[in-house]
Amino acid sequence: MSDGGDVFAGIDLGGTKILVLIAGADGRVLGQARVATQAAQGPEAVIARIADTVRAAAADAQIELSTIRAAGVSAPGPIDVAEGVITDPPNLPGWHNVPLAKTLHDRLAIPTLLENDANCQGVAEHQFGAGRGYADMIFITVSTGIGGGIIINNELYSGTSGAAGEVGHIGVSIDGPTCGAGHVGCLEAFASGTAIAARAKEMIAAGGLIRTARLAEHDPPVSAKTVFLAGQQGEAEATALIESAGRYLGIGLASLINIFNPQAIVIGGGVANMGETILGPAVETARTRAFAQSFTDVRIVEGELGERAAALGAIAVARDAVAKARI
Ligand SMILES: [Zn+2]
Known part of the structure; x- marks a missing residue:
């Protein structure tokens, strides 16, 4: 009541x-x-x-x-x-x-x-979750796609037409695969669950990722989770694929840190649940590409609200x- x-x-x-x-x-x-x-x-x-x-x-x-x-x-x-x-x-x-x-x-x-x-x-994590107490916070969700929410001075920043915060469409490459919106070289096309699965399918077709392929035979289709599980079971090539996605994610994080100089970046979504395997390379890449003071000042934390x-x-x-x- x-x-x-x-x-x-x-x-x-x-x-x-x-x-x-x-x-x-x-x-x-x-x-x-x-x-x-x-x-x-x-x-x-x-x-x-x-x-x-x-x-x-x-x-x-x-x-x-x-x-x-x-x-x-x-x-x-x-x-x-x-x-x-x-x-x-x-x-x-x-x-x-x-x-x-x-x-x-x-x-x-x-x-x-x-x-x-x-x-x-993003608003939820800021109000009720891992972003509480941070006036300037960026939320990024890494899932089938990559999305985000920008909190500036405790307010959601919506942009001119309500479309701000599309952090999955930060450019990380001049070419490469297309994102869900059809652009070339977006973060989402390199680090989302969909991107990891697509790359895994290419590698399997070329005779690689043998354990990932075997797991997917029992529980299709090939997904980012399949790749992650194969890596957990010792397939180095699978872990390397997740780590590569993590480094692209880190390029995106560095851009956010350099542009917004936030107090916190909160990372949510199913792919973030892979923990250190993806977030380790992401944070390390962000460290090497962000301004030192801005990197020192930002807390990069996992979301709490699932x-x-x-x-x-x-x-x-x-x-x-x-x-x-x-x-
Ligand atoms: Zn895009």
């Missing part, structure tokens, strides 16, 4: 799952619900499922829907934050210019706003919008 303060809903709309948390302004979770997105069914079915999941989370929190002051939605980009529209997300097939914030507001009678998923995770981060960040975004009378 709520203690009488405002209560918010945080909705994490992902390609595979919808997670809804109900929480107070301090981020203390009162209830939750989760379902599979079933994105292939298209926007109408998914929006109905989101609304049902918010109702289920409110029931779990033992509150009336009408007592929810505002809702935030963490959604995959690209999105139009100001209009609350999901424009063209690659992992939600059939979604094109869907006015999600307005539609949910109409269905649930709760003021709703939309924010990019990586920005939400898969709850996006929904918690959506709650913080909704709460802050209410505080500023933006919704």
